[in-house]
Amino acid sequence: MYDLKDTLGTPIAKIEAPGGKGGLSSPTLVDKDLDGIVDIAYAGDRGGNMYRFDLSNSDSSKWSAKVIFEGDKPITSAPAVSRLADKRVVIFGTGSDLSEEDVLNADEQYIYGIFDDDKGTVNVKVTNGTGGGLLEQVLSEENKTLFLNKGSDGSGSKGWVVKLKEGQRVTVKPTVVLRTAFVTIRKYKDDGCGADTAILGINTADGGALTPRSARPIVPEANKDVAQYSGHKTTSKGKSIPIGCMWKNSKTVCPNGYVYDKPVNVRYLDETETDGFSTTADGDAGGSGIDPAGRRPGKNNRCFSKKGVRTLLMNDLDSLDITGPMCGIKRLSWREVFF
Known part of the structure; x- marks a missing residue:
């Protein structure tokens, strides 16, 4: 990997990726402390x-790289990052569609979340896609609606993994909203002339189910059991079901995603975010590089601070709306109790 000083391509540093094979994907840059x-x-x-490049030293000659994940499936897109209380989750999928041979390939592919606690000890090696201290979550589909397992049972000390269905692959960077990673999954059909696209929301902490406290998709009305708005659906006892969730097997369940019978790309839009920041709340430095009026991005990635429309806009102008928890409003003084 090269770090360039200017638009003329003057190198600051050249960092060797140990044991690299077949060229690097696009990188994701992270500002750990914002x-x-x-x-x-x-x-x-x-x-x-998957490699971790340490760029923290002021002396670029001391920048280094190490392998944090060893697998045997191609990684062709940049990873996403999600910041938790004591670690960072590096989220990526496997698969390729760079060639006709890739498109027709139906090998099993995977989505991974690798824990990085900045101690320099993370090293995950999987066999046939799984193992290596990763919690394996199971993906299921019912009437185009996607579900993942329940939360962690404590067995995933190094992260988590989701096995995809035959022919599915991930070739674009996931989008992180609060602590949910939205992953675009493509499956080609008709000899590569068409494709189905799944949008899957994953709890970044354990790779599993979403809850009413997660950022979550509001799957299309074709699923008549999912609450599309407040008060739309109720439990067997008449209690309102949270938006984007449903009553299933005598409990509230929030679907993880949906399968569309078309090839689409998505872009996350939040109408409340009118200013672009250089980094996200997770430290992903994929923004404009300029913070408005000297402001810095906030560190809150647990709840939405403002009400507004949030959606994954597709390139055919269809959309998948996202809902999630709102941050509590703090009282400024006791005077507000009376006025």
Whole structure:
């Protein structure tokens, strides 16, 4: 990987990826402490490795790279990052559609969430896609609606993994909203002339089910059991079901996603975010590089601070709306109790 000083391509540093195979994916740059300076980067390669690049030293000659994940499935897109209380989750999928042979390939592919606690000890090696200290979550589909397992049972000390169905693959960077990673999954059909696209929301902490406290998709009305708005659906006892959730097997369940019978790409839009920041609340430095009026992005990634429409807009102008928890309004003084 090269770090360039200017638009002329003058190199600051050249960092060797140990054991690299087949070229790197696009990297994701991370500002760990949101101080405006990139500290680390992550990138995968076609051989199935994910690398962590340490760019924190002021002396660029001391920048380094190490493998944090070893697999054997191609990684062709940039990873996403989600910041938890004591670690960072590096989220990526496997698969390729760079060639006709890739498009027709039906090998099993995977979505991974690898825990990085910045201690330099993370190293996950999987066999046939799973193992390596990863919690395996099971993906199921009912009437085009997607579900993942329940939360962690404590067995995933190094992260989690979701096995995809035959022919499915991930070739674009996931989008993180609060602590949910929305992953675009493509499955080609008709000899590569058509495709189905699944949009899957994953709890970044354990790779599993979403809850009413998660950012979650409001799957289309074709699923008549899902609450599309407040008060739309109720439980067997008449209690309102949260938007985007449903009453299933005598409990509230929030679907993880939906399958569309068309090839689409998505872009996340939040009408409350009128200012672009250089980084996200998770430290992903994929913004404009300029913070408005000297402001820095907030660190809150648990709840939405403002009411508004949030959606994954598709390239055919269809959309998948997203809902989630609102932050509590703090009282400024006791005077507000009376006035």
